[in-house]
Amino acid sequence: MTKYIITVNGINSTVKSEAAMWNFLRSVRDNLTTQPVDGTVKVTTEDGTLFKDIEFRTVKGKIQMVNHVKETCRYAKVKAAKIAAAAKAQARKEAKRAADRRYRAKKHAAKIAAMEAAKAENPTA
Numbered sequence: 212m213t214k215y216i217i218t219v220n221g222i223n224s225t226v227k228s229e230a231a232m233w234n235f236l237r238s239v240r241d242n243l244t245t246q247p248v249d250g251t252v253k254v255t256t257e258d259g260t261l262f263k264d265i266e267f268r269t270v271k272g273k274i275q276m277v278n279h280v281k282e283t284c285r286y287a288k289v290k291a292a293k294i295a296a297a298a299k300a301q302a303r304k305e306a307k308r309a310a311d312r313r314y315r316a317k318k319h320a321a322k323i324a325a326m327e328a329a330k331a332e333n334p335t336a
Contacts, residue, residue, distance in 0.1 A: 213256055215254050216255045218252065218253045232263075250267045261280060262283055266279060
């Protein structure tokens with residue numbers, strides 16, 4: 212498991228998991244009292260890599276936590292998963308079409324062979 216270091220107003224806190232990180236961020240969000248909310252929180256991994264850059268915003272009376280790190284943005288992951296699923300479905304359709312073409316070609320060849328066998332068996336017809 213990766214440990215995360217959360218920096219809020221220059222104070223560092225360490226959590227042991229991503230779930231604990233989100234719990235901590237939600238508690239920070241719930242304890243914000245100034246309106247409108249304006250603040251940021253940086254989350255880094257143990258090796259110092261920036262994992263999340265959360266900005267707190269007030270939108271329609273609710274506080275949003277916006278992530279500015281594209282690599283860990285969940286919407287980007289969801290979008291990539293949808294694209295991968297669509298590509299997989301398209302590949303499945305193409306494979307089915309190719310199998311259908313092979314099956315039709317095989318049936319056609321069998322029909323031609325049967326007609327030629329019947330013609331060779333009865334040349335007068």
